[in-house]
Amino acid sequence: MERSPALAALSALAHETRLDIVRFLVPHRAEGAPAGEIARAVKVSASGLSFHLKLLEQAGLVAARREGRQVIYHLDRHRMGTLFHYLLHDCCGGDPEIRDCCFARRAHEGHRTSALVLPPRE
Amino acid sequence: MERSPALAALSALAHETRLDIVRFLVPHRAEGAPAGEIARAVKVSASGLSFHLKLLEQAGLVAARREGRQVIYHLDRHRMGTLFHYLLHDCCGGDPEIRDCCFARRAHEGHRTSALVLPPRE
DNA sequence: TCCATTGTTCAACTACTCATGAAACGTTGA
DNA sequence: TCAACGTTTCATGAGTAGTTGAACAATGGA
Secondary structure, three states, X not given: OOHHHHHHHHHHHOOHHHHHHHXXXXXXXXXXXXXXXXXXXXXXXXXXXXXXHHHHXXXXXXXXXXXXXXXXXXXXXXXXXXXXXXHHXXXXXXXXXXXXXXXXXXXXXXXXXXXXXXXXXX | OOHHHHHHHHHHHOOHHHXXXXXXXXXXXXXXXXXXXXXXXXXXXXXXXXXXXXXXXXXXXXXXXXXXXXXXXXXXXXXXXXXXXXXXXXXXXXXXXXXXXXXXXXXXXXXXXXXXXXXXXX
């Protein structure tokens, strides 16, 4: 994944509502879900949802298709994985500590030292 | 990682300069690098760098210590891994396709179908 | 004590993001 | 053809992010 698309994807994810949309779409896999259902699930107005979906779509993280009068959105899981891959390997150089911590069953597992562990902020 | 800290961390990463800072700090590991050296490396003004470092620090992704007249910054690699863990497991439910793609040696490896692969945007 | 070095903070400005509500659009079934 | 439904687009305004340059603070050496 090149640089600018990655930034667009990161920006797209850096919003509570859009993260909710992703969370909602993951289990729907390729069949996706219609906009109205997403709007009810994440509790946002129709126009607000459309705004956020467009951002996610421009970032390549979701794709849309029309079915009758509904528009069905699904997550591009490969694109999502590619973004994570970019973060882990291109930005963090595949650093073992980051990688271990990322792949651990639970967070806070898999780190070999606690020297860098900060108290949770905020 | 709880929700708001994760959003702060994502927002912090969603900027070209700050991603450059992270990229520069990864190989410096715990010993870190002084602000001036970072500023030269990522080609940003001193005040600009200070602004971005503060954001990264508030997000818990970097930490600072003073050494003489220099201020040394280092990446919190555990925190970074925790963020990735949150994205992969809490937001994406540990979805196997996303996970495979993320851990592949190179991007675009490890996906079982190309049905969802979008052409690169922009 | 004075001065150069290193970083941070502040103020001012620009540009962008986001929420909201009304209007417009495309699709479907009567 | 028309009304209903689902969704998008548009205009507006508030709030925030980011850049720049000047002023300020902390440190250490002469």
